[in-house]
Amino acid sequence: MMEPHLSFQRQNGMSSTDPQSTTNDAAQNAGAAAPQVRATTDQSSDPGDRAETRPDPAGPGHRVSVADLRAFYGTTEAVKGININFPAHEVTAIIGPSGCGKSTMVRCINRMHEEIPGAHATGKILLDDQDVYAPDVDVTAVRRLIGMVFQKPNPFPTMSIFDNVASGMRLTGNKGDNMRERVHKALRAVGLWGEVKNRLNSPGVGLSGGQQQRLCIARTIAVEPEVILMDEPCSALDPVATLKIEELIDELKEQYTIVIVTHNMQQAARVADSTVFMLDGGVVEHGLTNDIFTTPKDERTERYVTGKFG
Amino acid sequence: MQETRSNYRESLRVLERQTLEALDMVVQGLDRALEAVSYQDVELAGMVVADDDRIDGRYLEVHQGILSLLALQTPVATDLRIVAALLHVIRHAERMGDQCVNIAKLLPLSGYEAPKDKDLLDAIERMGQLARSQVSQSKQAFADRNAELAYDLLRQDAEINQLNIDIFNRALAIGDDIETREWAMHMILVARCLERIGDNAVDIGEQTAFVVTGLFREFADASHPG
Numbered sequence: 001m002m003e004p005h006l007s008f009q010r011q012n013g014m015s016s017t018d019p020q021s022t023t024n025d026a027a028q029n030a031g032a033a034a035p036q037v038r039a040t041t042d043q044s045s046d047p048g049d050r051a052e053t054r055p056d057p058a059g060p061g062h063r064v065s066v067a068d069l070r071a072f073y074g075t076t077e078a079v080k081g082i083n084i085n086f087p088a089h090e091v092t093a094i095i096g097p098s099g100c101g102k103s104t105m106v107r108c109i110n111r112m113h114e115e116i117p118g119a120h121a122t123g124k125i126l127l128d129d130q131d132v133y134a135p136d137v138d139v140t141a142v143r144r145l146i147g148m149v150f151q152k153p154n155p156f157p158t159m160s161i162f163d164n165v166a167s168g169m170r171l172t173g174n175k176g177d178n179m180r181e182r183v184h185k186a187l188r189a190v191g192l193w194g195e196v197k198n199r200l201n202s203p204g205v206g207l208s209g210g211q212q213q214r215l216c217i218a219r220t221i222a223v224e225p226e227v228i229l230m231d232e233p234c235s236a237l238d239p240v241a242t243l244k245i246e247e248l249i250d251e252l253k254e255q256y257t258i259v260i261v262t263h264n265m266q267q268a269a270r271v272a273d274s275t276v277f278m279l280d281g282g283v284v285e286h287g288l289t290n291d292i293f294t295t296p297k298d299e300r301t302e303r304y305v306t307g308k309f310g
Numbered sequence: 311m312q313e314t315r316s317n318y319r320e321s322l323r324v325l326e327r328q329t330l331e332a333l334d335m336v337v338q339g340l341d342r343a344l345e346a347v348s349y350q351d352v353e354l355a356g357m358v359v360a361d362d363d364r365i366d367g368r369y370l371e372v373h374q375g376i377l378s379l380l381a382l383q384t385p386v387a388t389d390l391r392i393v394a395a396l397l398h399v400i401r402h403a404e405r406m407g408d409q410c411v412n413i414a415k416l417l418p419l420s421g422y423e424a425p426k427d428k429d430l431l432d433a434i435e436r437m438g439q440l441a442r443s444q445v446s447q448s449k450q451a452f453a454d455r456n457a458e459l460a461y462d463l464l465r466q467d468a469e470i471n472q473l474n475i476d477i478f479n480r481a482l483a484i485g486d487d488i489e490t491r492e493w494a495m496h497m498i499l500v501a502r503c504l505e506r507i508g509d510n511a512v513d514i515g516e517q518t519a520f521v522v523t524g525l526f527r528e529f530a531d532a533s534h535p536g
Binding site for chain 2: 265266269293294295296301302305306307308309
């Protein structure tokens with residue numbers, strides 16, 4: 001039998017081997033090597049200080065390992081048995097042509113893939129040493145720990161700026177403790193505070209596209225995940241908004257492990273520490289971004305990054 | 311499969327062709343400079359000096375083309391290595407053109423009827439042939455992406471370096487006639503120019519190896535010989 005899931009255990013469905021393994025208790029009981037689940041009520045640092053938006057900045061961090069992952073839409077195999085390690089506090093870019101399985105792979109990491117009717121996945125996704133797909137894992141806890149930012153900014157249309165950021169916390173069970181401070185911190189962390197502080201009650205959709213995407217990133221980090229998945233986060237944005245998001249990604253990796261899917265190879269080159277090139281549901285090459293864009297080892301990578309693919 | 315980015319690919323091909331043509335211009339300039347040395351032809355030497363403007367112009371053209379390509383097309387991987395290498399190669403071509411000019415400018419200093427020493431002149435001509443062969447070979451190796459052929463330049467360069475030393479020693483022992491000694495001193499300088507052309511050819515060979523392997527390393531390190 002596997003170890004109790006410190007981070008993912010259902011709060012009201014705990015393992016008989018560890019009656020204390022609720023999310024918050026787990027944080028207190030976790031050993032040095034176990035993932036630290038941030039308690040949701042200990043936000044006491046100065047909200048004005050951007051570096052203090054997390055209680056445990058730049059800790060050891062959390063890695064994600066994908067092992068022999070296969071993902072299906074019905075009988076169609078979109079991801080064909082891949083293995084990738086995403087190191088902690090690093091940005092890993094996934095590049096590859098449309099239909100290569102990169103978005104599907106990323107959506108498996110926080111179990112979004114299974115939401116599609118007929119879709120399923122096999123293999124293992126480990127957050128540190130905990131299997132995201134283990135039977136007793138709470139999917140909501142997975143998605144709190146592994147946040148996601150989508151291609152098109154998707155603020156909730158009926159909600160204010162404040163409520164948009166707070167919504168993630170509310171959905172994951174936060175009862176409102178320090179809600180205000182945490183929303184403010186998240187908005188500061190994404191560099192949006194100065195632009196919205198006087199209109200927090202205005203609709204989120206009233207912001208520009210770039211601001212909306214930063215709002216969505218604020219919503220993601222407000223629940224204090226360990227990992228942030230980004231699926232084409234800048235494809236709907238203008239170049240200036242794109243560069244702001246890229247700058248933000250660079251800052252966020254101090255706190256989070258980041259995986260970004262992008263069609264924009266120059267974006268991968270600018271933001272990612274390492275880059276994975278996927279093709280036809282498999283990983284062709286995974287290396288340091290600098291190596292992928294100067295001396296790729298595989299001829300198919302060479303052809304793709306130099307634009308000879310097509 | 312249909313070629314993608316066809317304009318970009320064509321620009322890259324044109325830049326490489328223009329760069330390698332500059333090496334042809336060097337060979338042409340070198341041939342004339344060597345003929346001028348052999349026959350003490352001061353008029354021909356003057357043409358070598360004037361013709362160097364073509365190589366300088368080509369350098370500017372390729373340099374500007376590479377800047378545009380970097381800005382507009384963002385080459386990566388092998389393409390990026392080729393572009394970076396071309397920037398070096400065109401620079402070396404321009405330097406070799408300057409060495410031909412240096413040779414040509416030495417000739418009038420000895421006058422129209424300079425005394426000559428056959429042994430010394432033979433050595434200069436042999437050195438010139440080797441330098442010419444090196445420039446041609448460096449071009450061929452780059453065009454064919456042939457790292458072995460590039461590395462072979464080092465073998466020829468060793469012979470050039472030895473001839474350079476031989477010429478120096480011969481000039482020292484050339485005798486007491488002042489005009490002959492003066493000519494011999496000028497030949498030492500010509501030999502030095504040819505030796506530098508050989509070095510530039512080896513540098514182009516290093517760029518070829520870089521394009522092929524992705525790793526840059528000097529074939530020979532002058533500061534740490536052996």
